[in-house]
Amino acid sequence: MKRIILHCDINHFYAGVEELFNPELRDVPMAVGGDQEKRHGIILAKNPLAKQHGVITGEPLFQAKAKCPGLVIVPARFSLYLRFSQYIFKIYARYTDQIEPFGIDEAWLDVSASMRLYHNPMHLAQRIAADIYREYGLTVSIGISFNKVFAKLGSDYKKPRGITLIDQSRVASIVHPLKVNKLIYIGAATTRKLARYGIFTIGDLAKSDPLFIKRHLGKVGTMLHHFANGEDYSPVVPAHVNTIIKSIGNSITTKVDMRNFDDIKIVAMVLAESVAARLKEHGFMCRGVSVSFRKETLHGQTRQRTLAVATNISKDICAAAMELFKENITFDYAIRSIGIKAERLIPKEHPIQTSLFVPFAEQVKEHQVDCIIQEVRKRFGFHSIQRAALKTKPLLSDFNPKSDHVIFPINFLKPQ
Structure with a gap:
């Protein structure tokens, strides 16, 4: 049977959810971002009015404010966005059980079998879009095609609220x-x-x-x-074997620029602790680590690495991140911001191959240290306990990634 794949992308998702709770934001340029006072944060999402002023997802807040002085920036509330994501995925489940999340605001749906009931894929896409708007006030762009790659191209083709069919006859004219x-x-x-x-x-x-x-x-x-050439035969992987959360990461623009690897390691340790803590909270381990960094010139890079052994230990994550930083940073300019992200997540219960080169007892010990630090902070506050190495430069280490809203999901650089 010929495949029929939908790709659904909720339009400016974070900003749209915020507008539901604060409708007057619809009438002003608005973006979801970080903390302006502490000099960190980027634009995570923006509403259509902000887009008209040239605001771009992923740019620093000060750049966005320079383009649009009247821009209203609201802090991100990821738990709220995740809740609405779950609501929307339940709508998708009315029409198919073959649903593959791609971040919290996008998904592929294989509706091939559903055509016995709905016959026309365009009508089915229109029903899904109508359900989402009627029940949650959010709009969606949908691409329809015979594979996942072209379906995603379709959802990007007309925004917002577009529904685009790319069948074999339209590849030459559209793709x-x-x-x-x-x-x-x-x-x-x-x-x-x-x-x-x-x-x-x-x-x-x-x-x-x-x-x-x-x-x-x-x-x-x-x-x-x-x-x-349209030769993508990858299946839609259902949600029960593929988590909505694709990665967990933190980034920070520091109060003072970083000028050597000692500076970077101090910040990286704080970020890695937060990433590891969130992995444990959500019951994940990671099989990959990626880093990002931005120079004082605002030019940035992202690099990634696969880990030999899956982990949720801060020391392991920090070590992998530092290897990437040392391989890619030359300090021709000072570093203004860095980020660390745990990728390729798997449930902590997933069987893993242990390393022959790292004693298992040492891994257990480091895991216990992380858990003790996490428990103390939960009871007495983030700054109640810190590693001694972080005290050497408090201007670099004195921040809490969690409460400062500098946590980004995998799609933090994806336009919304």
């Missing part, structure tokens, strides 16, 4: 003219590399020599070439 960076997994670096070879659109990539692409981009290039 091929799009810029190549509209294809999932193609970032800025790959876009620049493809441009050097005269590949600017998805159509250019689809028509290119697959051996040429593989030679210059490796196995990833082969995958992207398949995607450009």
Whole structure:
């Protein structure tokens, strides 16, 4: 049976939820972000009025305020957004049990079997959009296609409130003219590399020599070439085997710039403790770590690494992060902000392969230390206990990632 895949993307989700609780925000430029007074935070989401003023998801708050002096910034409330995400996923479940989350505001739905009841995928998409708006006051853009990659392109094609069908007959007219960076997994670096070879659109990539692409981009290039040609056969993975929360991370713009690795390690330890604590709270371990950093010039990079052994221990997360920082930071300019993110999450009950090089007893000890610190802070406050190394530079270590609202989900740089 021919597959019919929907990709549903709630429009400016965080901002939309905030507007439900504070309707007057609909009439002013508004964004969800961090703390302006403490010089940290980025734009996580913005409403349409803020978008009209050029506010961009992922940019620092001061830049957004410079573009739009009247911008109203509200702090993020992730527990609230997660609750609304769960409400919306229950609506999806009325129409199919094949639901794969992609962050808390996006999902793929395989509705192939549901066509026996609903017959027309466009009508089904319209019903889902109507249900979400009627029951929760939020709007959704939906892409419909024969694979996940093109379904996501469809949901991005018309925003807000667009429903776009991309079947085989519309690939040439809708998909091929799009810029190549509209294809999932193609970032800025790959876009620049493809441009050097005269590949600017998805159509250019689809028509290119697959051996040429593989030679210059490796196995990833082969995958992207398949995607450009609509050759994506990956299944929709149901939610019961794929958590809504894809990653847990923290970032901070420090009160003073970081000028050496000792400075970075102090901040990284605080961030890693918070990431590890949240992993334990939610019952996860991570199999990967990524870091981000932004220089005083506001140029930034993100790097990631797969871990040999899954963990939720702060020492392990900090060590992996520091390796990435040391491999990628040269201090030609001071560092203004860094972030650490635990990725590829698995339930803590998931069986794992232990390491031959790290004694199990040492892992248990470090886990217990984390748990003791977490329990003391829960009872007596965040600053009631700190590692001695963090006291050397209080201007760098004196922040609480949790209460300062600098925690970001995986899609913190994704436009909303």
